[in-house]
Amino acid sequence: MLAPKHFQISRPANRIWKSEDRLAFEPDGRPEEVEGELIRLKVNGQERTFDGDPEMPLLWYLRDVAGLTGTKFGCGKGLCGSCTVHKNGEAIRSCETTMQAAASTEIITIEGISASNGALHPVQKAWMEIRVPQCGYCQTGQIMQAIAMLKTNKAPSDQDIDVAMSGNLCRCGTYMRIRAAIHEAAKNLSAANQSEKERA
Numbered sequence: 459m460l461a462p463k464h465f466q467i468s469r470p471a472n473r474i475w476k477s478e479d480r481l482a483f484e485p486d487g488r489p490e491e492v493e494g495e496l497i498r499l500k501v502n503g504q505e506r507t508f509d510g511d512p513e514m515p516l517l518w519y520l521r522d523v524a525g526l527t528g529t530k531f532g533c534g535k536g537l538c539g540s541c542t543v544h545k546n547g548e549a550i551r552s553c554e555t556t557m558q559a560a561a562s563t564e565i566i567t568i569e570g571i572s573a574s575n576g577a578l579h580p581v582q583k584a585w586m587e588i589r590v591p592q593c594g595y596c597q598t599g600q601i602m603q604a605i606a607m608l609k610t611n612k613a614p615s616d617q618d619i620d621v622a623m624s625g626n627l628c629r630c631g632t633y634m635r636i637r638a639a640i641h642e643a644a645k646n647l648s649a650a651n652q653s654e655k656e657r658a
């Protein structure tokens with residue numbers, strides 16, 4: 459365990475974090491001094507440390523500290539899925555995951571799912587083939603949720619998809635295209651696995 463480190467922060471009681479709250483983490487105007495610990499985590503394969511409020515939502519860290527703005531803020535209450543990222547391989551809502559809860563974990567965001575050579579993830583490719591997005595706001599969350607689902611269910615039925623994706627809302631109503639893209643991605647992933655097996 460690392461030595462406690464002093465930092466200052468305003469800690470609003472009983473309130474939802476909003477984008478203005480990031481101001482609480484800037485050097486000026488910090489009204490209250492509390493004690494915290496250095497938090498270590500891995501984001502998209504990169505080791506990172508954080509010495510701010512352990513109660514700060516991971517979503518704020520990703521967007522405002524790490525500059526990974528592909529993950530979106532929607533409701534801030536775990537209800538819409540637009541902030542979905544992977545924590546140790548599982549889809550989570552980063553708006554309701556504290557930095558403390560993210561300590562010592564591996565976080566993957568939409569920026570981290572492509573191959574090291576820049577090739578798109580098969581789910582991203584399927585999204586493009588089917589032309590899923592409309593306004594696009596919810597889509598990173600949808601893709602992260604779909605990738606997590608396909609890890610455990612390689613040939614999902616329509617119903618499996620509807621259940622797994624039910625927490626990811628889309629104001630533009632792209633649900634049918636999302637479903638089609640997940641089927642397409644599952645097919646492509648299965649074909650890729652098959653040809654890998656044949657090569658081995």
Ligand code: FES
Pocket residue numbers: 530531532533534535536537538539540541542551552553554
């Ligand atoms: S912003 Fe996290 S679930 Fe809506």
Ligand code: FES
Pocket residue numbers: 591592593594595596597627628629630631632
């Ligand atoms: S594409 Fe617009 S909210 Fe989903």
